[in-house]
Amino acid sequence: MNNIFITGIGTGVGKTVAAACVAEALGAQYWKPVQAGLQDTTDTQTVRALLSNPSLVRDELYRLRMPASPHLAARREGITIFEDRIAEQARKLQDPAHPLVVEGAGGLMVPLNGEVFMLDLIKKLEAKVIVVAQNYLGSINHCLLTAMALKQAGIPVVGWIFNGDHHTNEDDVVEWSHYPRITRIPRARKLNRDFVQVQAELMRPHLQTLLTA
Template sequence: MTQRYFITGTDTDIGKTLATRALLQAAKGAGWRAVGYKPVAAGCRRTADGARNDDALALQADSGIRVPYEQVNPLALLAATSPHLAGRDEGRTLDPAVMTHGLEILARQAHWVFIEGAGGWFTPLGDSLSFDQWVADQHLPVILVVGLKLGCINHALLTAQAIRQAGLPLAGWIANDLSATPHRRADYLATLRQRLVAPLLGEIPWLADPDTAALADFIDLGPLLAHSREDVNAAERA
């Protein structure tokens, strides 16, 4: 059974891509066929091969299976803004069926699919569609990336509450240092550990050059493996 996880964050530019890369590296290092998926990417560059997004390219590079860029990022938008605005600028409608089809293609090829969102939990994709609705339709367990900064406790608790209100499991959370000297790091972590009812999957320190780091070293896949076994057992009982 393919394990699929949606990675969201407490804000934009909070470290979702870094955390997704770390999860991919950890799963790949454990011998699993893992692939990254960024169904919607806003802020792409024009290239001879088409629109390309640096975050999606990073997920493609860290995936344990080789897939074309278009399978990693089927909806590539040029403007670095909310996807619904970028789509409007280009006269495009972001079709959730395209996102779902892309996920199904990758799920047939991999043991683990890590799906990176855009922005935060309620990021709009159109006039009547937001990312959280698509995640709920796909029944995806969620991993929350918390960027450690002033305000992160409130942002994390609100996002976790919204995830649960959508009827989705919060499979875990990852703490990411946004600076070399994060504000009251130990206190924030202690509070989040106490109040977020989900396992801490890892703490990613401030990295001057993430591309040279062994990101898997910062991730504990144990809680996700336990979640996977629970899913298998439930399927066998059904």
């Protein structure tokens, strides 16, 4: 399958904005199969407002009201999240002209149900991974643990997207993980389509090179 999975080193590190920029850069479809938390604007709604072609944004497969880990939110609603169902929908969305950018929830070890974690879903989707990181106290540890888990699982990694202000930690993470830096997305003074298009244009050449390497 022609899938690119956007994961993060944790929650709130900028996966949605990164996913929007990647989708814009590649002319790709965007899909977040599991959304937990419907009180405010969903990630799908955010990306639909940010892409120049919002028709490439696909609706969620699981929409859970509780803003919590997917397995907890699903349990609260009496729902079971099935990775096979997600994989089947991903197959239906395959389009040679438009790769599928899949945004995960949280990090690699976020549980979808009592047995399956986000890492398992990535393997099921046969996806290449882009890891989104942000600098904060403890982020080096979270970055390298994420890299270690991906290597142990044998999952192909495209590289890192760093969010926010530059920090020398980025250089250390790239060196120690042996995964390349794709780009850094700066803080947006105004998050809109113009911002996403600029970031997409900046990352496109390097991203395309890494995807075909």
